[in-house]
Amino acid sequence: MDFKTGIIGSGTSVGGDVDLLIAGGGPAALAAALYAARYGIDHVVIESYQPGGQAALTALIENYPGIMEIAGGDLAEKMKEQAEKWGGVFRMETVTSTTSREEDLVEVKTDSAVYNAKYLIIATGAAPAKLGVPGEDKFYGRGVSYCATCDAPFFKNKRVMVVGGGDSAVKESLHLADFASHLTVVHRRNKFRAEPYLGKKLLSCDNCDVMWNTTVKSIEGGDGVEAVVLNTPDGETRVEVDGVFVYVGRRPSTEPFRELVDLNPDGTVKTVNVVHTSRKNVLAAGDVTDNELRQVVTAVADGARAAAAVFDLMQQEGDV
């Protein structure tokens, strides 16, 4: 089997043999692609789910070193352009399953091709977690949203609720506050988990209030969201709002890799030394891993480490 010829076609999805397959399209995958391309590794990036990942849905990123502030989508586009400039190869397909019939080879099936990869980097990221309350699914797209960057303009001068207290919840609340007539943040704890700077900024927002130690019981409405029923320390209460934005964590997108590598009970990939998994030729990077800090800056660092680890392994095997 000749892994050096790189038989991945340009244009149509043909699958085939490849040294490195990078699954995912977010910052971790894009950084892995950049480094793999610069190392001269024969590779392909399968942009499953949302290219740009969660970062592309972030209104404003202002903690990426060297860049004062940038829209998440713009940063993701620049990362992809940079990877392509160095020879990054991208395919828009969805990974559906992975197996390893041979110890040193991973078979990756997508919705339109089959690849045999000598190395795999799992960087499929995570999708927003749901609240799991009545009304959430019914009103999705009719007032319930998981993407303030996408949907905030629909709530100009309207009453909006954000559920959550982490970085994403607080950042996107600040974005939504510019549109909404009033913003209520509902958080199950008595303080934010977000960066203190972000929390202070939200607490000083004129048209915002925060309901601490409060959880959502249900979302109600007719054609669209009209109210949210909350469990507060003082009992149940109903708050009339036009929109509910949910930021209560993320679900790792690891289903296609369930049989390939060891996962944690929460679905994240078990890692050792940041990017190594239970299988020597499979690495993992970014939000899909069990590494605690989930930021763009840590995702790109993971991606770079994973590509470098592949390069080291290839050198050990005499493949480069």
Place this chain on the structure above:
Amino acid sequence: MAVKHIRGSEIASVTSPEGKLALVDFSAVWCAPCKMLDPVLKKVSDELGDKVDFFHVDVDESPEASSRFGIRGVPTMVIFHNGQEIDRLVGFRDKNSLKKHLENLVDSKLA
């Protein structure tokens, strides 16, 4: 096949194609998932164009239509049969899941 850009006022005239379904994608230029969905729609329209007509509506260009259809998030794909809404999908869909979803609707409505 291609995804045709239309204004909101044209929706009624394009959602009753003979023997086909119609999909109207409400999207916006500032929406990242909408940009991601564009190539997916193009691919699916290439493969299902004989059974489904595909259209884009810009929510900023056609705010009245967005309001009329209760659009509160983008991208939202509204699917029509004989001029009546039969389904809607909110958010990004990969090619495989969108194609399967439409094929199921085609089977149930056009069989």
